[in-house]
Amino acid sequence: MSEIALENLGKTFGDFTALAEMNLTIANGEFMALLGPSGCGKSTTMNMIAGMLRPSSGAIRFNGRDVVDVPMAKRGVGFVFQNYAIFTHMSVRENLAYGLRAQGTPAAEINKRVQAFAELLQLDTMLDRRAAGLSVNILQRLAIGRSAILEPSIFLLDEPLSNVDAAFRAVMRSELKSLQGEFDQTMVYVTHDQLEAMTMADRIAVMDHGKLLQVGTPLDIYNAPADTFVAKFIGAPGMNILNGRFVENAGVVAVEVPGLGTLDVPPTLQAAAKDKKAPNIQIGFRPEQVNASQSGLTMHVGFVERIGARTIVHLEHSGSTAKAVLPSDATPPLAGSDWTFSASDEAIRLFDPTSGQALKGRAH
Amino acid sequence: MQRSIPFEIFRYAVILGIVAVSLVPTLWMISMAFKPIAEWSAAGADLTWWPRNPTLDNFRFIFGQSSTDLIVALERTAGRPIFASLLTATCGTLIAMTAGTSAAYGLSRFGQGGNLPLALIQLRLFPPMAVMIPVMIMWSFLGLIDNWFGLSLIYGIVTLPFAFWLMKTFFDDMPREIEDAALVEGCTRWRVFVRITLPMMRPALASSALFVFILNWSDYLIALLLTTRDWATIPVYMASLSSSMTGQLYGAKAALGVIAAVPPIIMGIAIQKHLVRGLTFGALKE
């Protein structure tokens, strides 16, 4: 059981900064997802935790102890590789026993533990098969089992589902989640797939361009994105962001999107909006939270996508685009028509157009 | 990966040690090539490691200029043998690569020629010396003795196995999707092979060709038996570099050796990055 603390962690490769000033504490037993597009620095972070890379700056602490100088073999970290790195020239049993043998565990003990883990992971029927040619979900279980058998206090998983097709991914996600329940270690999970992160993680750290943007529970991240990147990255489709400017009418601030109309700023954000001096602002709302309305914004309906339970309406007007996701029982607007809609107060978010940062709301 | 200082020291010590030892014969050759005759001797007392009076005479000599020290006049200069080596090694490489590449493709994609792998292994395994009698008789019958094509042909045949194995490896590794896409667009298989596959295989062709070229370029035995005058290659010609005046013309031999090392080295540098990949013989395909 370990707590992982990253302090001002940085990594540069020559002129290229892969990671800068990463500060993150992962609690003991927590399932933390590092989420971001490729090249965001998440794998770099993970590899530094495992010890495959040496940080250029900062510290990595396991339970308060700096492990930067501890070689990776001694960190007690379990690691599941993107393609599992199963020793395909060995049998399932040899794979499971590999770490124990390396540590010089007595043979009897190894047999016992391997048997126990195999049963736990439902691998006991195939212990003596060669690992080459096993199916992906078995390989995944084997990869986890191979690390878990050493009872590492920290478990790192590097995009373990990226090689799996979509249909299977759902099955694997739940399997992984339940396995985490079994082992109950601190887990760091690297992914570029927000769905994986949202469904499995206790908390998500969203990263981009070597920077940590936001850390929070899946719901926090979804509901209160710290900036426009997170807002657009999380959700499928991501949040609609439109450029507008403040208009004040009788002490109440609203946002006018030029040519489209005006949306009211919810009361929680009124204060922040008033504090902001510059008139330009970005207004955001999730496509799921769009409703047809008499007033609000009017946009041109590009085309209408019906996908089972939902209908996605693609909207466009004078260079701005937006999407609306309607339940399938709602009547969607006709393609080619103009459609007026608004979003509820709870759905509205405001972002500073220069920094991209969200304006913080206040309870009124 | 983290490295320890002692390991680095160990690494450099071992590598530099081996490099130093492996360079001795090469350096000896280079040094010989620039030594005047008085310094050639490898006989004891006045062994010369490095030319005390470096000279280009050895190079001038093999290209037909009498030099002050080597009063021996050459009947044949090195020009023709160098040309013969270049031509026959190149044509031999072309023959091996053409036949080997197309056969490798035929087997890899269409499953034709299943007997070839074994036949070609046996061909390579068999000492050429043991078949030279019938080969000499055949070549003579066909008028191919001391003929550039005759030598190229036998080179093409004896190196065919390497061309075939290497190219088969690459074809087996090459994703089919691209070819399939072209097929769907209505290209014929032949067109696909010539227009799509081969251009994609350019690096593979280059590294295989280098390897085959080096094998042909190195040959001594076959050229010794199948040439007489016009197409004697560098190694065969080298044997004639001795004289009653001075004994073996080691300096001249070394100079020719230095020249002979140039083509493979240039080609090696040109395709250095493919060379390693090219030599895996497909053994690493998962």
Add this chain to the structure above:
Amino acid sequence: MTNVSAMAPAVEKIDAPATQSARLGLWLTLPAQLLVLFIALFPILMQVYISLTDWSPLDGIPWWKAHELWIGLLNYADLMADNRFWGALWRTMFVMAICVPVQFLLGLGLAVLFVDDFRGKRVLYSTLLVPMMVVPAVAGYMFFMLFQSGGPVNDLLSFFTSDPVRIAWLSDPDLALIAVMIADIWQWTPLMFLILLAGMISVPQDQQMAAILLGASWWRRFFTIVLPRMKSIIIIALAIRVIEIFKIFDTLFIMTGGGPGVATETISVYIYKVTQQELIWSYVAAIALAILIVLSVVSVFAIKRMQRGQKP
């Protein structure tokens, strides 16, 4: 793991019209088939024929009339009792048994040292490959000089001794054999190194990382992950050298001519001498066929085994 796919006919169905493809496949393999047939058919038939006679070009009759000197299997009987042939064969095997492992271990060791990056890697790597580029005949002359009793090798050895070393390498039967083996090791270790390095680089990095993370020491990793993963390429590298050393001739012949006596006479040198100097060509044919038969059996057996080994 399909390295031996190189040998196994991997029949693949192609979606295009099957017959058209098959025909193209046949055409593509035709040149190679013809070349193999060309180099195999006549020589084998001719060798079978004359090996049953006592024909020598000195007899003054053309080879196709060799049946006038029919002796049946006598050449083969002679071969069984030919100490020089068996000696040459044994010597060739001995050279193989020493050179191949030495080249392998040196090549493997170097590959280990070269597998990750370090300063000067490219230069050192290129330098190590130079011996491969030296024409073997030239190497033969250079090694002849290097191994003279007053030559550079002894001069270098003299650094370590008080008296000048004056070993007559090429005039001593045992040392001459060692000298020709050193020449072969010098020339061909680079190829072994190149192939093994290619293999080692291709061992998946994540598997090695996984092993490290599982606490495996360098040695354990090397023997349980790296070497097993390289098995196929190791076999290929060894096979190439075994095949080429079996035919060893050029450098050796120039260095020693097979001498002193028969001390460095290998199969190829022996056949060369019988062919070129003694001219008993019917006997050479018998030797050639005997070798062909043995090699065929060995290679068929080896390929079968390798193919079986490949099946999961």
Add this chain to the structure above:
Amino acid sequence: MPIQSKLSRRSFLASSSGAAALAVATPLYLRPDRARAASGLADGMIGGPTGFDGAERYQYGADTPEGRAIEAVRSMKDAGSAPERIVLGLSDGSIGQITQPFPAGAPSIKELWEQETGITLDIVGVPNGQEFTKVMQDISTKGGGFDIYAVEWNRLGDLAESGGIVNLDEYVETHKPEWEAPERGYVGGEQGVSLLNGYRGSTYGVCLDGDFQTWNHRTDLFGDAAEQAAFADKHGYALAPPKTWKEHDEIAAFFHRPDDGLIGCSDLRNQGWGYTNWYQRYVTMASPNQFLFADDGTALINSEQGVLATEEYVASLSHHSADAISWGWPEQYGNFATGGAAMTCAFSNLPKFLDNPANDGSSVTGKVGSHLPPGRDHADGRISRTVLWFNLSASVSTQSEHPELCYLFLQWLGSSRIYSWMTANPGGFFDPFQLANFADPLVRETYHDYHMDIVRESVRRTVPTINYPGATAFHNALDENLTAALTGSMSAADAMANTERQWKRIARRVGEDKLVEAVRANKAAWPDLVDPV
């Protein structure tokens, strides 16, 4: 030394670069009469070289072998039955004597032939030691690459049996080469001719060489007062070129100082060459000769004499280079040129090349002496013998379409006038062997007077090596066993016994009848000269 200075490097270089230039020029066919008018031949001469002092010695009249040959070629030419060119296969290293003009002002032999006949002489170099191989390849594969072969003289039997070379009897009869002419011809007259050119009573070759192995020593070492004193102290007799094998071995041991870069004697060489030293020791074991085979074809080597000769031979390794067993003649010459040996036994051309002011590579110029082969004392006197070894002979290929013309070329080249002129040329290694050669001033200049007389005397003491069919196999068997004895992997007795066994097998293969006949013919050519002790 005024004679030597004429043969300066400058003139040599000038003439050899001239050859290079001419080699690329198209051979000019001058009408013979006009060529003669322009060339200033001596009275009564119809051809031969011109343009230098003494050229008249090499010119020939109509009633000489050379003259008859040229006239016959011209009439063939006029009849339209002559080819455009003939192809001559020749060892690298000997070609220069035919293609390089010598002396200054002269044409080359090739030019002269082409001028006089209009037939191009195309010379194909063959690597040293590969002569027989290349010829056998051409014969057995019906390659037809050559009109004329040049191989070691003792392979004539092999080649004749193979049917690859033409029986020249008819041409000899017609064109009368006068090889046995007294004063000018072969040493030993008819017997010499039959030894060098014949096989089983017919002519198959034309000798082009005189490889009587001759002994050389270093006059600077032998003449050194300190060495003389030290030697006399040690052995009780004066230091001089050895007369017996015992003296030879003692002197060689005396001079053997490998750490100072000097070895006692350097004649012992690798397979195919070291043989000659053993041979010399062996044949002197009896008077007048210890033969290799008895008249009935029994091998005589597995005997007390054979073992003794072998033991001596092995013991002599101690005063040879440690590398001797791996050396060939190029190493031997190279070593002697750098002053690396006190004595050696080599082709008679060694002083021509190494005692040669034009050869900057040689540090023994002016320091070479020659002596007769060491001997052995018997009841009736001293027997000293050397051997004829290697010695190129030219033969006409049966694949040639113009055998008679090829023969005529050989008659022209191999007769005493042209041959003397050729052998004087330091551009190659064809050596004098005819009486006219030994007396020729130009030859004597190139080969040195001191050497020429010794060569002539050595020729009288020369035994032929094996020249019967299977010669190669016999020699190889002997060589291998001798080398085994040298390297200590076999005792001298075993080596001889082993050789005898192998020889018996070879004899069976060759055919014993054929062998007995050839052995007798060979024996007839052995000398019976006994020197006073």
